[in-house]
Amino acid sequence: MNPRKPLAFWIPLIIAVLIILVTFFAFGENLISPDKDNTDSNINISNDARKTIVFSFGGIDFNVNLKTQISLFMQKYPHIEVKILQLPGSTDYQRNSYVSAFKSGDESVDVIMTDIIWTAEFASNGWVLPLDDYFTQEMRKEFIKGAIDGCTYEEKIYAIPKRSDVPLLYYRKDIIPKAPETIEEMVEMVKKYKASSGVKYGYVFQGHLYEGLVCNALEFIWAYGGDVIRNGEIVINSPESLKGLQTMVDIVNEGISSPDVLNFVEDDSMLAFQDGNALFMRNWPYAYKQLNVEGSAIKGNVGICPIPKGEGATQRSTGTLGGWNYMINKNSKHPDEAWLLIEWLTSYDMQVLDSKTGGNPPTRTKVYSDYENQNDPFFGQMLSLMENVRLRPVSPDYPTLTELMQINFSNALYKKIDAQTALKNIEDGMLKIMEKKINGN
Ligand code: GLC
Numbered sequence: 001m002n003p004r005k006p007l008a009f010w011i012p013l014i015i016a017v018l019i020i021l022v023t024f025f026a027f028g029e030n031l032i033s034p035d036k037d038n039t040d041s042n043i044n045i046s047n048d049a050r051k052t053i054v055f056s057f058g059g060i061d062f063n064v065n066l067k068t069q070i071s072l073f074m075q076k077y078p079h080i081e082v083k084i085l086q087l088p089g090s091t092d093y094q095r096n097s098y099v100s101a102f103k104s105g106d107e108s109v110d111v112i113m114t115d116i117i118w119t120a121e122f123a124s125n126g127w128v129l130p131l132d133d134y135f136t137q138e139m140r141k142e143f144i145k146g147a148i149d150g151c152t153y154e155e156k157i158y159a160i161p162k163r164s165d166v167p168l169l170y171y172r173k174d175i176i177p178k179a180p181e182t183i184e185e186m187v188e189m190v191k192k193y194k195a196s197s198g199v200k201y202g203y204v205f206q207g208h209l210y211e212g213l214v215c216n217a218l219e220f221i222w223a224y225g226g227d228v229i230r231n232g233e234i235v236i237n238s239p240e241s242l243k244g245l246q247t248m249v250d251i252v253n254e255g256i257s258s259p260d261v262l263n264f265v266e267d268d269s270m271l272a273f274q275d276g277n278a279l280f281m282r283n284w285p286y287a288y289k290q291l292n293v294e295g296s297a298i299k300g301n302v303g304i305c306p307i308p309k310g311e312g313a314t315q316r317s318t319g320t321l322g323g324w325n326y327m328i329n330k331n332s333k334h335p336d337e338a339w340l341l342i343e344w345l346t347s348y349d350m351q352v353l354d355s356k357t358g359g360n361p362p363t364r365t366k367v368y369s370d371y372e373n374q375n376d377p378f379f380g381q382m383l384s385l386m387e388n389v390r391l392r393p394v395s396p397d398y399p400t401l402t403e404l405m406q407i408n409f410s411n412a413l414y415k416k417i418d419a420q421t422a423l424k425n426i427e428d429g430m431l432k433i434m435e436k437k438i439n440g441n
Helices: 007-030 063-076 091-103 116-124 145-149 183-197 211-223 239-253 259-263 266-274 286-291 335-345 348-358 365-373 379-388 398-413 419-438
Strands: 051-058 080-087 111-115 160-165 168-172 201-204 278-283 302-305 322-328
Touching (some): 051 091, 051 335, 063 080, 063 335, 063 348, 080 335, 091 111, 091 116, 091 211, 111 116, 111 335, 116 322, 116 398, 145 160, 160 335, 168 286, 183 239, 183 278, 201 259, 201 266, 211 239, 239 259, 239 398, 239 419, 266 278, 266 286, 278 286, 286 302, 322 335, 348 365, 365 379, 398 419
Parallel strands (some): 051 111, 201 278
Antiparallel strands (some): 111 322, 168 278, 168 302
C-alpha cells in the first residue's frame, strides 16, 4: 500500500486548520479572555470529569449580563456546565422558593443568588455551606466591609458579595435647582415645581406590600432618629419613629406622592420617573443606567443625592443597605465547582462588566477606586454615598419581623390604621417573637 496520503486527504484538513486559526484571531480578542483574568482560583480541580452545576437567580435587570458572565466562565472551565434556573424579580418570591426547596433537602440547585437579609436565616438553618475555607481572610479584605458583614453570621462567612445596593434620591436636574438635604425641603420643592412642570407625581418610591416597603419606611423612621432595635432593646414605638412614619403617610396622602405608589415596586417607580412623570424618586443604583439609556425621556437630566434626613434630626441622612450575594446549597454535590463559579462571578473583571453593562454597584473596593480615578460621574462617588447606610435588623427571625412591619406599614399608608397603632402592633408582635424564643417554642 502507498503510505503517502493523496491530495484529496490533505486539502480538507488544511482548510479546517485555517478556519480554526482565523476564528481564534478574529474573535478571541473581542471577548474578555478567560485566560487573562485575575481569578486564578485557590483550588484545583481535575479536568477529567465533566460536571453540571445549577445556578439560580432572580430578576430582570441584570440577567443579560449574568448570562454573558456564565458563558465566559464555561469557556474558562470547559469541564463545567452551568445550567440556569431563573426566578421572578421579587425578593420575597425568591426567598419563599428557596426556603421550601431547602426545607425538603433539595439537591438540585448548587449556587443561589441571595438577598443580604437572608444570610442569618439561611445560615442558622444550616441550608447553605460555610465558605471560610474557600473565601480566606486575605480575599475578604478586597471587598467593602459592610458587604462582608452582610455575608457573615456568628463569625462564619456564608456568602460572597455580588452587589451592594445603596439607595439614592434621584431628581430632575432640569427642573429642581438643587438637591434637597431634608425631607421637608423636598416637600417644599414638590409644592413649588409640580404644577408648573406638569409632572404627574412629586415623589415616587416603593410602597407595595413587600420587602421594598420596609426599606423605604425604615428610611423615614431613621430620618427622624427612630429605629427598630437599639442596643438589644425594642424601640420601634417611639416619638421619633412615629414622626417618620407619619411624615410618610402624609406624603402619600397629601399630594406629594400618591396612593398609586402603594402598588409600586422598583421598576414601577423607575418607569414613572423615566417617562418624565415624577420630580423625585427613591431607588437603588441600578436605575441610573436605565434612566440614561438612549431614548429615555429624561436622559442627561438625572441628578442623584443621598436620601434626605428629617428636619431637625441630628444624624446624617441614612439609607437601607441592600445587596445580593452568592451562596452554595449545603446539599450541593459539586461544592468545588460551585465555588469556582462564585469566585468567577465576583472577580474584578466580572464586577467591571456587571457595573458597566448592568449598572450594578460592585463590592470590590478597587473597582470603585478605579472608577474614581477615571472621574466616573456615577460610580466614582458611590463609595462615599455608602458611608451612611444601615442594616435592617440582622436576625434569623427577620422573616417574621419583616412580615409584621410590611403589613403594619402598609395599613398605615392606606390609612386603615393610624401610624401610632401600626408601631404599637409591630412592638407587640416583636415582644411575642421574643417571648416564644425565651420559652423555646
Ligand atoms: C434590592 C436590595 C435588597 C432589598 C430589595 C427590596 O434588591 O438589594 O436588599 O431587599 O431591593 O425590594
